[in-house]
Amino acid sequence: MKKMFGVIGDPIAHSMSPAMHNDLFGFYGIDAVYLPFHVSKENLEAAIKGLKALGVSGFNVTIPHKTDIMAYLDQIDPLAEAIGAVNTVKNEHGILTGYNTDGPGFVKGLASMDADLDSRPALIIGAGGASRAIYFSMAQAGIQRIDLYNRTAGKAEELVSSCPFKVQSKVLDRETAEKSLHEYQLIIQTTSIGMSPDLGGLPLSPENISRGAIVSDIIYNPLQTKFLGEASKKEAKIQNGVGMFVLQGALAFEKWTGIFPDTERMRANVLRNLGG
Structure with missing residues (x-):
């Protein structure tokens, strides 16, 4: 069964994460898809419940939800707790754990x-x-x-x-x-x-x-x-800032799959999307 991953935010259409992660899933032969989800602040709690109910394996969190999402998670990594922000969530047997891979x-x-x-x-x-x-x-x-x-x-x-x-x-x-x-x-x-x-x-x-x-x-x-x-x-x-974006994504990918990915491949993908 194909695994589902994604990113939530508002706005979200500009995100380069789907292109970056979907390329990695293909490269490593992982049967999975990464989708962008537009989630407004007032719908955040319902969205998290929905993602959990659907069995989404993991997702990233971007503006403006990195702090508010913490109230709806089952566990939070100590560094993310100290920072007061989560940008990566892993769903393991129905338990949502929040991490911060930005820093x-x-x-x-x-x-x-x-x-x-x-x-x-x-x-x-x-x-x-x-x-x-x-x-x-x-x-x-x-x-x-x-x-x-x-x-x-x-x-x-x-x-x-x-x-x-x-x-x-x-x-x-x-x-x-x-x-x-x-x-x-x-x-x-x-x-x-x-x-x-x-x-x-x-x-x-x-x-x-x-x-x-x-x-x-x-x-x-x-x-x-x-x-x-x-x-x-x-x-x-x-x-x-390309390095930080790539490496926060690489650490998220590793948490979800156990694989630390090819960051040069990720960097090249991001630069193509930026037109650089």
């Missing part, structure tokens, strides 16, 4: 660029949901110093104070963050600034980025934001 996927992508991440002082720009997943996952992975800059300092301070993992952190104002950028060997941009169509936006002045620093922007449309372009001019190593 671990991001960290796995960073590790492919530098195995010695824990000694690199890091700065995260932004304090939203993506920042929280990345910050907690980096702290859990043992990165020793992670500072934050956010336009609203209180939100960044709340993020730091709520982290259950041991890590050294300071919340910086804009002026301090820009002046001290040269101190950071790992700079992660998690806001929507620079995303299409606002291609000219910069979250911080990149003037003081150090040569050889790793600079990551989780945006993948465009594939190179202005911030990454400026970092490249400073001879930094740059990474766009």
Whole structure:
């Protein structure tokens, strides 16, 4: 019997997950299909009950449901519980378990660029949901110093104070963050600034980025934001958001099937869909 997987969100038509996962099912000879499900906030509880009743084997969760869905799951992985967001659900014998593969996927992508991440002082720009997943996952992975800059300092301070993992952190104002950028060997941009169509936006002045620093922007449309372009001019190593998207999907696929998939194949599929 063909297994069913999917992704729920609102909107959902733009999702590249169906193309990515259906290609993997074909590649690995798995009799399964991955479908997009448009689910509004008011229908979330009914949708989860319906997916469970239909025996859907697993599904991804995207905006705006990553937090609200937690109330309707049977079990939640400790990291997802700490982050306060779920993006992957596995159905095992009728038990729905929620995971967060966004943060671990991001960290796995960073590790492919530098195995010695824990000694690199890091700065995260932004304090939203993506920042929280990345910050907690980096702290859990043992990165020793992670500072934050956010336009609203209180939100960044709340993020730091709520982290259950041991890590050294300071919340910086804009002026301090820009002046001290040269101190950071790992700079992660998690806001929507620079995303299409606002291609000219910069979250911080990149003037003081150090040569050889790793600079990551989780945006993948465009594939190179202005911030990454400026970092490249400073001879930094740059990474766009394709890696995080691919690796969160790879970790979800592994949870569902037991197979860690070919991420280069996944990356090529995503880039084809982006036209890049």
